[in-house]
Amino acid sequence: MHVKAVGLRYIKDYILEISFETGEKSTVDFSGYAKRGGVFARFADIDYFKQVTIDPEWGVLVWPGDVDIAPETVYRLATGKSSDEVVENTVKRT
Secondary structure, three states: OOOOEEEEEEEEOOEEEEEEOOOOEEEEEOHHHHHOOHHHHHHHOHHHHOOOEEOOOOOOEEEOOOEEOOHHHHHHHHHOOOHHHHHHHHHHHO
16 A cells, blocks of 8 residues: 555646645655656656656556656655555554
């Protein structure tokens, strides 16, 4: 299980504002991904990067051509916290 992204807003360059089902909201700079190569090489085209959406079922950031970033990674980049710990604590409270 992971914390789902529920809101997304493009800010500028490679910066996105992401809202999570926990109520948290943060900005993340994904510019480093454009330099990684592989499937992320397409991020070098900023117009491609701007096509990001949230998969409505999984709450994951996705781009055309089946490109995504692991939701656990996105949550950690945005909040500095492990989504596993957040989900585990939420399950214990219910």
